[in-house]
Each structure stands twice: as structure tokens, then as C-alpha cells.
Amino acid sequence: GAGVSQSPRYKVAKRGQDVALRCDPISGHVSLFWYQQALGQGPEFLTYFQNEAQLDKSGLPSDRFFAERPEGSVSTLKIQRTQQEDSAVYLCASSLFNTEAFFGQGTRLTVV
Amino acid sequence: DQQVKQNSPSLSVQEGRISILNCDYTNSMFDYFLWYKKYPAEGPTFLISISSIKDKNEDGRFTVFLNKSAKHLSLHIVPSQPGDSAVYFCAASGNYGQNFVFGPGTRLSVLP
Numbered sequence: 001g002a003g004v005s006q007s008p009r010y011k012v013a014k015r016g017q018d019v020a021l022r023c024d025p026i027s028g029h030v031s032l033f034w035y036q037q038a039l040g041q042g043p044e045f046l047t048y049f050q051n052e053a054q055l056d057k058s059g060l061p062s063d064r065f066f067a068e069r070p071e072g073s074v075s076t077l078k079i080q081r082t083q084q085e086d087s088a089v090y091l092c093a094s095s096l097f098n099t100e101a102f103f104g105q106g107t108r109l110t111v112v
Numbered sequence: 113d114q115q116v117k118q119n120s121p122s123l124s125v126q127e128g129r130i131s132i133l134n135c136d137y138t139n140s141m142f143d144y145f146l147w148y149k150k151y152p153a154e155g156p157t158f159l160i161s162i163s164s165i166k167d168k169n170e171d172g173r174f175t176v177f178l179n180k181s182a183k184h185l186s187l188h189i190v191p192s193q194p195g196d197s198a199v200y201f202c203a204a205s206g207n208y209g210q211n212f213v214f215g216p217g218t219r220l221s222v223l224p
Binding site for chain 2: 004006031033035040041042043044045048055056058059091093098100101102103104105106
């Protein structure tokens with residue numbers, strides 16, 4: 001596709017459930033980012049990949065959060081044992097390399 | 113401690129007039145700055161960027177000004193149109209495109 005694609009758009013999880021969020025970046029984009037956006041706030045950085053290498057994961061809030069990009073294209077953000085404070089919009093973005101990043105529409109996660 | 117600040121949560125401007133959105137940052141290592149626009153239920157859309165070697169960048173109705181000594185940047189929209197009504201995020205990077213840090217956003221309303 002022409003843009004960054006994220007799935008699912010909406011996810012409701014019961015507390016304690018594991019979830020997996022998928023991101024298809026723009027073809028050929030080297031860099032891939034995951035952000036978390038709480039209501040009324042700006043996106044907060046979670047992690048950054050350059051191709052398949054996870055170069056920065058300093059923003060992951062706990063060891064329940066895990067991201068991978070095994071072949072340097074599609075990425076998955078996994079959250080284990082979800083908690084209510086994990087409820088947010090999770091945004092994925094990609095860029096060619098050290099340029100502006102293009103965002104997907106996000107996945108809205110609600111933990112009940 | 114917010115590294116990127118947008119002190120005006122909201123701004124209202126008459127159609128045809130100039131909109132000025134402001135952003136301040138605290139980290140002197142930031143060298144690349146961007147503005148994004150966000151509509152409800154969509155991901156942020158890239159608008160314009162500026163590197164620290166410049167003090168102005170223009171693209172159509174959008175101009176970004178950077179004052180490094182004051183650690184301040186602004187986005188000017190001239191003339192403002194009702195379709196510009198959205199939340200605007202300022203973002204900064206210290207590694208030329210890696211790990212963007214976002215401000216909390218300013219909601220712009222352009223009144224017809």
C-alpha cells in the first residue's frame with residue numbers, strides 16, 4: 001500500500017490478556033517507530049528499528065512490552081498481561097532514513 | 113520533565129488570517145524539528161520540517177521559523193483555512209530523525 005498500515009484498528013482486551021499489534025510500513029522505509037498516545041497528549045516514543053535491528057527501546061514502559069521486526073519490514077508490538085494503564089492509541093511510523101516519519105492510523109487498545 | 117512544550121492548548125483564528133503556533137524545547141542536542149497535523153481518529157500527518165542549520169523553511173502556506181538561541185520554533189499558516197482545524201504537534205530529534213520527541217499539541221480552530 002501507499003501508506004503505513006496498522007491492524008487491528010481497535011482492540012478490546014481483558015486485563016491479563018496478551019495482545020499483538022501489527023504494523024506494515026511504507027515499502028523501502030528503513031526506519032520504523034512505535035509510539036503510545038494517551039488521550040489529550042502527544043505521542044510518546046516506545047521503540048525504534050533500523051531495518052531488523054532494534055536500536056532504541058528506551059521508551060518501552062515495562063518488560064511486558066516487546067517489539068520485533070524480524071525481516072526488516074513488518075513489525076509487531078506485543079503486550080503481555082495487559083493492564084488498564086496500557087489503554088491508549090499505539091502509533092507506528094516509518095521513514096526512509098533520518099527523515100520525516102509517516103504515521104499509520106493507529107490501534108486503539110482498550111483494556112477492561 | 114517535558115523536553116518539548118506547546119504552552120497553548122488551543123488557538124482560534126478567523127479564516128484568511130495568520131495562525132501562529134509556538135513550540136519551545138529544552139534539549140540543546142535537538143537538531144531536527146517537525147510539525148505534524150492530526151485529525152480525530154487518524155494518525156499524525158507530516159507538515160513541514162527544519163534542520164538546525166536553518167532558521168526558516170517554507171512550503172506553500174506553511175512556514176516554520178527556528179530560533180536556536182531561544183530554543184523556540186513557530187509554525188505560521190497564511191492564510192488560514194477551515195480545513196486547517198486540527199491538533200498540531202511539534203516534534204524534535206537529537207539524532208537527525210531518530211527518536212522523535214513530541215509536544216502535547218495545540219488545537220487550532222479556524223473559524224469561517
